[in-house]
Amino acid sequence: MLPTQTALKQAFSGCSAFPSRRDPVAEAPAKRVSKWTARHDLYPVWSAIDDAKNKATKLSDAAVAEFDKASSKAQAKTGQIELYSANFYAACTIGGIMACGLTHTAVTPLDLVKCRRQVDSKMYTGNFQAWGKIFRAEGFRGVFTGWGPTFWGYSIQGGLKYGGYEFFKKFYGDLVGEENFYKYKTAIYLAGSASAEFIADLGLCPLEAVKVRMQTTIPPFAKTTLGGITTVTGKEGFAGLYKGLYPLWGRQIPYTMMKFASFETIVEMIYNYLPGQKSDYGKGAQTAVSFTGGYAAGILCAIVSHPADVMVSKLNASRLPGEAFGAATSRIYKDIGFGGLWNGLPVRIVMIGTLTGLQWMIYDYFKIFMGLPTTGGAPPPQEAK
Structure with missing residues (x-):
């Protein structure tokens, strides 16, 4: 019989000297609000956070919808890709190009400081001091010195490495037989990744030589990738681009063996720990597992391959013309000692851990x-009933 607060508000809008209060019972009789429920209008920051969350959710949903739409179009053009077919290996190669080329280029500033500190440990006292000094002397472009050969070299290497790994994993798996694959899976991962990296480094080596020289000479001996290749071949011939091949194999093959074998094992352990099967998880969860497994694998990779990485930088930067590989290695080791082989390791752990995690996430x-299915450990063989 008495008017509600809402009715009074509508009748005397703008005339009341008292703040109006909403009547939840009158406005939503089917949903009674507890008196203990906090009022959002009293907490504007809370409301702003909720608005931001809602907007982020909408953007995420829109991004997923666009991804699914683009994915459907791509799959409609290529058709259903059969596992271990030529199209499958081509897709894996493209994924490897994207994964390695983009990520290595993105961390060029870290790689620049790492290489310079490996050649001269007293050049900089820390990463931020190094970037500040380089920026003041050479500008923003100087911080990304060597990005060109990095992009092209690691795009080639990434395509051959990931595509080659899928091929050799299947090849060695067929040799041992399906029933023995799970039993010897770690050996298959190691053999497949080593074979792929052996070939991939043939494409990486010339551009790695140019990159290291650009990053360790001040000012850089060349401004462009093509200019660097021309300068090296003009002075030392084509062989000058491959004088770091042996230490590159020594760095990259153990690195890749650890990268792929440990990733497959860690991912399998994660899915064994989680409830349900791998197929029960969506795209976001599976790529999160890929990033986690990749980051952990990257830390192990950095430790295993770091001494060879130091030698690659030293040989490309200071190997004398006509000097034999063994003689150059002995001379450098006498100069730096065992401790010198670990210069720049903390920087490289951060760099390689981030790189490897992002590479596996992008690739998968x-x-x-x-x-296509994401990369992961092999499931145990089904027992015959």
Whole structure:
């Protein structure tokens, strides 16, 4: 019989000297609000956070919808890609190009400081001091010195490495037989990754030589990738681009063996720990597992391959013309000692851990985009009933 607060507000809008209060019972009789429920209008920051969360959710949903739409179009053009077919290996190669080329280029500033500190440990006292000094002397472009050969070299290497790994994993798996694959899976991962990296380094080596020289000479001996290749071949011939091949193999092959074998093992352990099967998880969860497994594998990779990485930098930067590989290695080791082989390790752990995690995330997300399963450990064989 008495008017509600809402009715009074509508009748005397703008005339009341008292703040109006909403009547939850009158406005939503089917949903009674507890008197203990906090009022959002009293907490504007809370409301702003909720608005931001809602907007982020909408953007995320829109991004997922666009991804699914683009994925459907790509799969419609390529058709259903059969596992271990030529199209499958081509897709894995493209995924490897994207994974390695983009990530290595993004961390060029870290790589620049790492290489210079490996050649001269007294050049900088820390990363931020190094970037500040380089920026003041050479500008923003100087911080990204060597990005060109980095992009091209690691794009080639990434395509051959990831595509080659999928091929050799299947090849060695067929040699031992399906029933023995799970039993010898770690050996298969190691052999497959080593074979792929052996070939991939043939494409990486010339551009790695140019990159290291650009980053360790002040000012850089060349401004462009093509200019660097021309300068090296003009002075030392084509062989000058490959004088760091042996130490590159010594760095990259153990690195890749650890990268792939430990990743497969860690991912399998994660899915064994989680409830349900791998297929029960969506795209986001599977790529999160890929990043986690990749980051952990990257830390192990950095430790295993770091001494060879130091030698690669030293040989490319200071190997004398006509000097034999063994003689150059002995001379450098006498200069730096065992401790010198570990210069720049903390920087490289951060760099390689981040790199490897992002590479596996990009690679597996691209496989999802093309309708392929993500990379992971082999499931145990089914027992016959």
